[in-house]
Amino acid sequence: MQLIDVHCHLESEHFAGKLDSIIENAKGVGVTALITCAIVPDEWELSQKLSKNFKEVFFALGVHPWYIAESYHNELYRLTHIQDDKYCAIGEIGLDAKTHIDMQLQKKFFEDQIAIANEVYKPVIVHCRGAFNELIASLKRVGAPKAGGVIHSYSGNLDITKQLIPFGFYFSFGGAVTFRNSKKKLEVLRYIYPDYLLLETDSPDIPPVEKSGEINVPENIVYVLKAIHELIEKPQEEIAGVTTSNAKKLFNLRI
């Protein structure tokens, strides 16, 4: 069984000095690729370095809505200058209604980073919390990202999902789905399976219910797989197969 963790943050200080064993453990449960997502320009070099150190690690570069500083805007040009086969997406970018960062500034960063993704022809990795109407308005303004994208740790309802699919989006699910308590999520999962589903951990954040209170790690993707298997009643091997092939296709991973 092959699995791809399409969203984690291996740059995190929680993982410093421990990545050899963390990646080994992930490989032990079948993870063949991981996409680490930078959140601020200060991390970009580290993300690239991690992908050099570990054959399984691919990287995405961007500015996360929680951590926007106006000065970062002067750094965005760097995203178009990096040549690396493992640089697979622009992200983590997005919109979040529950953060203190001004929504106008978030929209500016989001839309400008979509323009960059189009320029370098890479998909986008999007964080969206409580701001799906703003997200769709932004997408209508700038158009569908040319190489598609994923909404990670997806929390939208079925109606929002139907509006996002024509913009070329996939939807990735992580630890939150292990709580198995959302009718809305089940409805969305059934609708998007198998064509638009991806798996993630968002490590070190959002541990599955089985590992509550712990630092999340990529090997915990098996709990996400198990929860989705129980929810949509499809075999784990089948879910692993379709999500792996979706991830390879979206991120153009050569593995």
Ligand SMILES: [Zn+2]
């Ligand atoms: Zn994240």
